Structure formats: C-alpha cells, structure tokens
Amino acid sequence: EVRLVQSGAEVKKPGESLKISCEGSGYIFTSYWIAWVRQMPGKGLEWMGIIYPGDSDTRYSPSFQGQVTISADKSISTAYLQWSSLKASDTAMYYCVTGLGGGYTFFAFEIWGQGTMVTVSS
Amino acid sequence: DIQMTQSPSSLSASVGDRVTITCRASQDISNYLAWYQQKPGKVPKLLIYAAATLQSGVPSRFSGSGSGTDFTLTISSLQPEDVANYYCQKYNSAPLTFGGGTKVEIK
Numbered sequence: 169e170v171r172l173v174q175s176g177a178e179v180k181k182p183g184e185s186l187k188i189s190c191e192g193s194g195y196i197f198t199s200y201w202i203a204w205v206r207q208m209p210g211k212g213l214e215w216m217g218i219i220y221p222g223d224s225d226t227r228y229s230p231s232f233q234g235q236v237t238i239s240a241d242k243s244i245s246t247a248y249l250q251w252s253s254l255k256a257s258d259t260a261m262y263y264c265v266t267g268l269g270g271g272y273t274f275f276a277f278e279i280w281g282q283g284t285m286v287t288v289s290s
Numbered sequence: 291d292i293q294m295t296q297s298p299s300s301l302s303a304s305v306g307d308r309v310t311i312t313c314r315a316s317q318d319i320s321n322y323l324a325w326y327q328q329k330p331g332k333v334p335k336l337l338i339y340a341a342a343t344l345q346s347g348v349p350s351r352f353s354g355s356g357s358g359t360d361f362t363l364t365i366s367s368l369q370p371e372d373v374a375n376y377y378c379q380k381y382n383s384a385p386l387t388f389g390g391g392t393k394v395e396i397k
Contacts, residue, residue: 229385
C-alpha cells in the first residue's frame with residue numbers, strides 16, 4: 169500500500185523553529201515528486217513547494233519562497249518542511265502529497281498524508 | 291505565474307440536481323488540470339486528472355471536461371455525500387496552483 173505518514177501535531181511559540189516530516193512507503197520514494205500544501209483554518213488549499221527526492225530538485229511557490237525550506241532524506245524515504253522562525257500566521261494544517269503518474273514530470277496528487285496541524289501561539 | 295479562478299465560490303442545490311463548477315486558467319495549461327474533493331474535516335481526495343480522467347474508485351456521476359484555459363467539473367446527480375469543497379489545480383509547471391475552491395451544499 170502506498171502511504172505518506174506525517175509527524176504529529178505541533179504547538180510552538182512565535183520565533184521558534186520547526187521541522188515536520190513525511191515518510192513515504194509502498195513506492196519508489198526517489199522517483200516521484202513530493203509537495204507540501206498548506207490549509208489555514210477555514211480556508212482553501214495552497215501549494216507551497218515540491219521536491220524530487222532523487223536529486224533534491226526543489227521548487228517553491230513565490231508566496232512561500234524564503235519562508236520555508238523543503239528537503240528530503242532519500243535514505244529514510246522522508247521529506248521535510250521546516251521553518252526557522254515561526255509566526256502566528258503559520259498556524260495551519262500542512263499536508264504532504266505525491267502523484268505516481270508522472271515520474272520526473274509533475275502529476276496530480278493522488279496520495280495525501282494525514283496532515284500535520286501546526287499551532288503557533290504565544 | 292498562472293492564476294486559477296474557480297466559480298462559483300459556493301452553491302446550494304437539491305439532491306438529484308446537475309451541478310457544474312468552472313475553473314479558468316489565466317494561460318493555456320493544455321489538459322494538466324486536476325479536481326479534488328474535500329469533505330468537512332477530511333483529507334482532500336483526487337477526483338479527476340488530465341482534465342477528464344476519473345480517478346479509480348470515484349463515482350461515475352463525477353465528470354470533467356475542458357482544455358486550454360477553461361475547465362468544468364460536473365456532478366450529474368448531486369447526492370448528500372457530495373457535500374464538500376471542490377478545488378481545481380494546474381500541474382503543467384510550477385507553481386502547481388490551486389483554485390480558490392467551491393463549497394457545495396444541499397438545498
């Protein structure tokens with residue numbers, strides 16, 4: 169079974185750093201792009217960025233460039249999303265997603281992680 | 291960057307009605323268009339990819355059409371379990387932008 173399993177919910181203070189994870193299983197992790205999607209409370213889906221674990225090629229949405237870092241460790245089939253200094257406005261559900269139809273080309277997101285809720289509050 | 295505009299932002303229809311949601315890209319994206327359904331409190335689910343290809347397991351009352359800049363998601367006969375938010379997304383090139391979403395409710 170193809171799965172993406174994300175790390176658990178986080179509660180942080182403004183200014184703190186954070187790294188959340190997404191472990192892939194049931195498929196060749198290095199051969200398909202993994203993306204991160206943000207959903208703020210009561211709002212829509214926002215594409216943040218994407219990484220190809222095979223060579224770490226990474227693309228960011230202009231809205232998130234410089235605000236977060238996406239990385240991957242192919243030795244443990246895990247992708248990461250990290251912040252160096254959180255803000256209250258980073259409070260959201262974060263999903264990792266992948267699509268197995270495209271290989272090195274982008275594809276629709278058929279596999280979603282369960283989501284990681286990040287709450288930033290003083 | 292290419293913008294994705296969905297309409298309407300919300301709609302209310304009766305069980306059995308035909309429902310249509312549109313998605314417009316600001317530039318030609320060929321057929322690199324996906325539709326997702328997100329039920330309340332749940333993880334989004336892929337319904338349609340390549341503008342018109344139904345994902346495995348998705349009921350046949352869902353269909354997609356379009357190419358270039360204009361796309362449509364149709365529910366041929368609305369069911370109570372279709373209450374959800376629906377999103378389009380382009381995936382021809384980064385950024386893989388989502389539309390703003392359409393909330394579908396039962397009248």
